[in-house]
Amino acid sequence: MYVVCKEHLELAIDKFVDEYEDAPDVVDLKETEFSDWDPPAKCAECEQDAKFLVV
Numbered sequence: 001m002y003v004v005c006k007e008h009l010e011l012a013i014d015k016f017v018d019e020y021e022d023a024p025d026v027v028d029l030k031e032t033e034f035s036d037w038d039p040p041a042k043c044a045e046c047e048q049d050a051k052f053l054v055v
């Protein structure tokens, strides 16, 4: 699972495919609310705001 900004979305998808050998689901954090989990505020790869969850 990766939480990333828009710039690093493709990188995260590539990493996911490498690791799990399967296509991930991409979730837009703005359109989704999690009842029992707070996504990280920052991208895993840089200091920008996190926008997508790759899972």
Ligand SMILES: [Zn+2]
Residues within 6 Å of the ligand: 004, 005, 006, 007, 008, 043, 044, 045, 046, 047, 048
């Ligand atoms: Zn980033």
